[in-house]
Amino acid sequence: MADSYVSDNEPTTRTLLRRVLDAEVPRTPRRPRSTRAGAQRTLVETPFSMRLRSQTKTTARWHSHRARSIGRLAHIQTSEHLKEQTPRTLLENILLTAPESSMVMPESVVKPVPVLQMVQFSSRESSPGSLELQLPELEPPTTLAPSQLASGKRKQRLRLSEFQQGMDQGLPVPQGPLAEPHGNAGASSLTSSLNLTFATPLLTQSVQRPGLARRPPTRRAVDVGAFLQDLQDTSAALALPGDRTPVATLPTDTVLEDTQPFSQPLIGRSPSMHHSLPCPSLSAERTVSRRTRSSGPGMQKNNSPGKPAQLLAGKAEEVDAFTNGFPNTSNSISGEDGLEPLQGGVGEEVEELMEESLSVSEVKEAAGAQGSARAEEPETHTQVIEAEGSWGTTEAKEPEVSSGDKDIAASPELASSTPEFPQARQLEFLEPAPPTSPAVLSSEPLEPLSARLPPRVQTAGPRLRQDPYKTGLSHYAKLFSFYAKMPMEKKALEMVEKCLDKYFQRLCDDLDVFAAHAGRKTVRLEDLELLMRRQGLVNDQISLHVLVERHLPLEYRQLLIPCAFSGNAVFPAQ
Amino acid sequence: MALSATVSQRKRVKRKAPRGFLKRLFKRQKPHLRLETSCDLLVHLNCLLFIRRLAEETRTDACKNKCGIIKDQHVLAAAKVMLKKSRG
Numbered sequence: 001m002a003d004s005y006v007s008d009n010e011p012t013t014r015t016l017l018r019r020v021l022d023a024e025v026p027r028t029p030r031r032p033r034s035t036r037a038g039a040q041r042t043l044v045e046t047p048f049s050m051r052l053r054s055q056t057k058t059t060a061r062w063h064s065h066r067a068r069s070i071g072r073l074a075h076i077q078t079s080e081h082l083k084e085q086t087p088r089t090l091l092e093n094i095l096l097t098a099p100e101s102s103m104v105m106p107e108s109v110v111k112p113v114p115v116l117q118m119v120q121f122s123s124r125e126s127s128p129g130s131l132e133l134q135l136p137e138l139e140p141p142t143t144l145a146p147s148q149l150a151s152g153k154r155k156q157r158l159r160l161s162e163f164q165q166g167m168d169q170g171l172p173v174p175q176g177p178l179a180e181p182h183g184n185a186g187a188s189s190l191t192s193s194l195n196l197t198f199a200t201p202l203l204t205q206s207v208q209r210p211g212l213a214r215r216p217p218t219r220r221a222v223d224v225g226a227f228l229q230d231l232q233d234t235s236a237a238l239a240l241p242g243d244r245t246p247v248a249t250l251p252t253d254t255v256l257e258d259t260q261p262f263s264q265p266l267i268g269r270s271p272s273m274h275h276s277l278p279c280p281s282l283s284a285e286r287t288v289s290r291r292t293r294s295s296g297p298g299m300q301k302n303n304s305p306g307k308p309a310q311l312l313a314g315k316a317e318e319v320d321a322f323t324n325g326f327p328n329t330s331n332s333i334s335g336e337d338g339l340e341p342l343q344g345g346v347g348e349e350v351e352e353l354m355e356e357s358l359s360v361s362e363v364k365e366a367a368g369a370q371g372s373a374r375a376e377e378p379e380t381h382t383q384v385i386e387a388e389g390s391w392g393t394t395e396a397k398e399p400e401v402s403s404g405d406k407d408i409a410a411s412p413e414l415a416s417s418t419p420e421f422p423q424a425r426q427l428e429f430l431e432p433a434p435p436t437s438p439a440v441l442s443s444e445p446l447e448p449l450s451a452r453l454p455p456r457v458q459t460a461g462p463r464l465r466q467d468p469y470k471t472g473l474s475h476y477a478k479l480f481s482f483y484a485k486m487p488m489e490k491k492a493l494e495m496v497e498k499c500l501d502k503y504f505q506r507l508c509d510d511l512d513v514f515a516a517h518a519g520r521k522t523v524r525l526e527d528l529e530l531l532m533r534r535q536g537l538v539n540d541q542i543s544l545h546v547l548v549e550r551h552l553p554l555e556y557r558q559l560l561i562p563c564a565f566s567g568n569a570v571f572p573a574q
Numbered sequence: 575m576a577l578s579a580t581v582s583q584r585k586r587v588k589r590k591a592p593r594g595f596l597k598r599l600f601k602r603q604k605p606h607l608r609l610e611t612s613c614d615l616l617v618h619l620n621c622l623l624f625i626r627r628l629a630e631e632t633r634t635d636a637c638k639n640k641c642g643i644i645k646d647q648h649v650l651a652a653a654k655v656m657l658k659k660s661r662g
Contacts, residue, residue, distance in 0.1 A: 472595035476625055483629035486636060488644040495646040496628070499653040503624055506657070507617065508603035515607060522608040523600075528616040535660045537623050544616075551622050553587050556615045572612070 017091055473497040507531070525560075591618035628656050 480496045481488050514527040532538040537547065548560050562570050596614040600607070609617075631652035636644045 468595065468598070472592050472599070475592055475595070476621055479622065480625050480629050480632075483626050484633050484644055485629075486633055486644050487642065489646065491646040492632075492644045492649045495649040495653070496625075499628065499649070499657070500621075500625075502653075502657065503621075503660070504599055505603065506661070507620065508600055511600075512604050512607055521606070522610055523613055524610050525613060525616060528613055528620070532616075532620060532623075535620075537620075547619060547623070548616075552591075552615065552619055553589055555587050556591065556612075559612050560615055 014095060017095055021088065021092060021095070470497075473500050476500050510534075591615055593618070624656065624660060627659075628652055631656055 474493075474497065477493045477496045477500070481493065510531050511523045511527055514530055515521065515523045518524075518527070529538060529544050532544060532547075538544050545561050548557055552560070559572060562572055562574055564570050591614070593614045596617050597609060600609050600614070600617075628649075632644055632648050635648040635652050636642075639648065641648070
């Protein structure tokens, strides 16, 4: 292209590619034509490029010639292109189709492009009036700099007027480029794409491959009001009990459940539900989750953990387990991440538990729902039932239960009809309850729950002293079982840990004595060696270094045994 | 010159010594004492050897009683002997 000669000082990829293509001998039999065309093109271009530098007014003619050569080349190329696709053809196509000038190129180079565009458009439309309409279309897709584009546009308009004059007068010059692009347009898709690419390179790509076009991300409508309310509720919920540990918060939960102020923040959550506090919030969650599947997840998950923590910390574990088990069971929400409705449903259940025994009906719903899936965790279910039963006996607020149930099963509108359901639920609950967990439905569901909880308190409480020490000892206990090469009982391992404890105490005492004997306050390696000698591990036959080599990994050996390195250096230094 | 300039190929040490645990243990037991840099490695070595001997003793005890599984009484009996041995 002329660009290569115009901007010889600045070798661009285009120019380099062009040079390569021109210089290289074509390998395929079809190439000779293209090379000839290329040669012709180069020959044609050089005089024109020189002219371009000297005069600007001849740009039109130069471009017409160029267009012709391009057209010829394109014509040839297209015929070849249809049959074969080699890197050479691809490169040449790129050079042809890509915009000639870059953002950095001066205006003089930019000019040919709009002129060419004009020419091509005029050839297609053959109506000067439509050209002006098309010019605005050129704006978005062109990759030229906006400033250059604007100037180009102005020049386009100027040239348009000239072109119109020329067309009216029927000058042969404009007709040359007219004919060529016109013929080329009909020749092949390449030429048409050639025309198009100058104008709208991006558009063609998208048109040819619609799949690659960037689609606006589909977003479902977000219930902002519910979302904000849920956020507030979660923040309030989190503020109240704190973390989700079921143990310590159980007594507080019982208190919280009864008090009104606790339920107040829940009211705000569920404008849709006119039931009392917790259930509406849960139902709202569910509805929201249904509505905003894509946007909901994070919010839902945040909310539902907040709810169990808020309502029944003790239930949190079961709730979570239940939620995990629930996704399959939730009927209405099949494809979703089950956590959302599950947690919402669980939260509902939790709330119900707080409120009344009818919560069990909730469980029954869940049970029924689970029955469909059956793959879920009956244990968690039973746990939930236990919890629900226990809490249901304590509280008695019917409408919420039904609302919770409804949400799980059907649309939120059913909440209005909930008053009827509680009784039905109770009946229903009684029936499925026995099959699910007869033991749970015993008179004192509270007991197993409470019995389970205190142990948790103990484990959750002091973590500093016990755990790291225990883990360290268990580390050595595992080694013991490895060395024993025999199956061991759990009690035996505990015994080993006790022995180790005693052993460590003795070890520290001995080291203390040895260091004090040497008049030091720091225990050194010689103290250790002395200890091992007294224990009988190190004797005249076996030295400490031998033991180190045998039983410790290489890295520790390097640290312990002094080794000589180059330059009379010993590590570790003695 | 310090350790070799090249790091050993396997950067993961097998059977690592719980150095932090040992240091904390010693500090808890004897706060007025200080433990030297590489001493905890030797302490670890000591523990390994002790456990090894203890395990062998326990296995012998269990085999004596013709038990396929090590029980805590075997461990207890063996520990008595070993702690006596490793009095230092």
